[in-house]
Amino acid sequence: MIYFDNSATTKPYKEVLDSFVKVSSDYFGNPSSLHSMGGQAEKLLSQAREQVASLLKVKANEIYFTSGGTESNNIAIKGAAFLNQHKGRHLITSSIEHASVREAMEYLEQEGYEITILPVDKNGIVSALDVEKSIRKDTILISIMQVNNEIGTVQPIEEIGKILKNFPSILFHVDAVQAVGKIPVSLYENRVDLCSISAHKFHGLKGTGALFIRDGLRLTPLFSGGNQERKMRSGTENVAGAVAMAKALRMTMEKSGVGIAEMKIIQNLLRRGLTDMEGIQIHTPERYTAPHILNFSLIGIKSEVFIHALEQKGIFVSTTSACSSKKKSPSKTLLSMGVPENLADSAIRISLSFDNTEEEAKAVLIAIEKIANQLRKVMK
Template sequence: MSYFDHCATTPPYPEVVEAMAEVMTAYYGNPSSIHRVGVEAERLVSKARTLIAQLLDVGPNEILFTSGGTESNNLAVKGVAYRYESRGRHMITTELEHASVYEACKQLEARGFEVTYIRPDTNGIVRVEDINAALREDTVLVSVMHVNNEVGAVQPIREIGELLRNRPRTLFHVDAVQSFAKLAVSPADWGIDLLSVSAHKLRGPKGAGFLYRRQGVQLEPLLAGGGHEFGTRSGTENVPAIVGMAKALRMSMDRRETAAAHMRGLRRQLIAALDGVRGIELNGARDESRMAPHIVHISVPGLRSEVIVHALEREQLFISTKSACSSGETEPSRVLLAMGKDMAQASSGLRISLSAEHQPADIERLAASLTRMVEEMAKLL
């Protein structure tokens, strides 16, 4: 089996599974309990928080544990909107965002907020000048993802952060779910106020994530309860998942540069193999520095992408159509339409997402099978 859907989720490191099993067995206490069993669990949570903070070069009290990327994004977007409503009710995001940001903004619009959605260029990259033109005195939040989860386009986060440095009343949120531990990211240096990360995209457990919240930024809690996570996110901490996440993040960060270089090479190999194949169109920039190292996105106009996915599955090759959160939908890709693609292109997207464990032989096999299937299906049209 060759699994090429690492944007959807990743197999956990064996060391992560072992660590979580140990915690579940030996450290099952509630971290809020004051007795020894609870204190032991709380120490593990504290240690994980400190480790993650060190990886980001931020303070431990700036790390809020959540259930994953969707909750982190909702907490950032809605938490800012509701807490700073007196400053203004205008927000800026992009047409590229993950559903957990995009739909959160749609919900806010239904409650009277105004949202400006920035369209990207044909490569799937937003222009800083378009963000600048959309800014208003009542803009309370700008939310832009670092790496688009469909086509892999890298957004100019550092430049947007610089743009917003002199606007302290406008906060900057970045969805880093597809970039953290794959590309460099520095919240403090880049002027990021809020940053979302999910563990299962980095060989950690599902159901665990965190939100970096810069010291001084306040968020309206979305969950009422016991006031956990510095009063911002109530709910008993998932100690095994938090420990597993911290271990996975550290392991992934230790290997980041080597893994990125390896995947970049595999990406070049795959693009070279598919380039020129009749019926296959590459989406995203040709300049690889503007694209994530682990994502290749193509369209096969005239063919149904789900048919190709299932045909590859029969050969034990697993890719996806679009974001796993929306892959069951029959509508064309919102992201591809925003990039200016026509309906045929937007309805036939295929996402291939790589890992550091893949080898050139895996890419060769995938490219050969995909090319053969596209050519055979095209003959039937």
């Protein structure tokens, strides 16, 4: 098997699974309980919070555990909008955000908020100047992802952060789900107020994530309940998941130096190989791109057909983001870049992890060319 769909989810590290089982078996107490078993669980939760914060170079009290990127994005966007509606009801985002950001914005629009959706250029990059031009007196939140989950473009978070230093009342939310472990995530330096991460994108477990909320900032909680996570996210904490996420993040960061360099080599190998083939158009630009994603179209071949044909060879890739792949509609990201609908319908996303090899990439290139040729003969 060759697994090239790591942006959808990654395989958990064995050590991560072991830590989850250990905590679930031996420290299963509720961290809100007053007895010693509850105290042990609470201590492990605190240690996990401190580890995640240390790895992200922030304070422990700025890390709130959630169920993943979607929940973190919703808490950040809706929580900021609800709390600050007396200051204004204008929000800014981009046309290539993840569905959990896009649909949260659409929900707020139905509630009377005004949303400015910024376009991207042909490379899928938002203009920091467009962000600045869109700011109004009633702007309360800007939400821009750091790495696009479909084409891998890195957005100008640093430039936007510099602009927002002149607008201290505007909150800055960054969806860093595809960034952690692949490119630097500098929250303080980039003037980020809110940041979402998800453990299963860096070899942790599904159903675990975190939201960074800058110290001193308040949001309106979306859940009512037992006041866990300092009233920001009520519900009994997933202690084993949090411990496992902290371990996954530490292991990913430790591997990232060598791992990122190797992913870049593999990404370039794939790019060169695809460029040499007929009937292929690459959408991921060469510059301003994360090292783990490569998006391309096979002209005249539906992506679903091609994905299933590759699967027969034991190769796993994807179309759009995993959250949108079953909707049978062209990628909104590619359409926003100006890619024609017929090409967007033929798009394939390869996404790498530190575990992938050059040998796998070479085998995938051979399979892509062979299957594409076979399908085109059948279609004729």
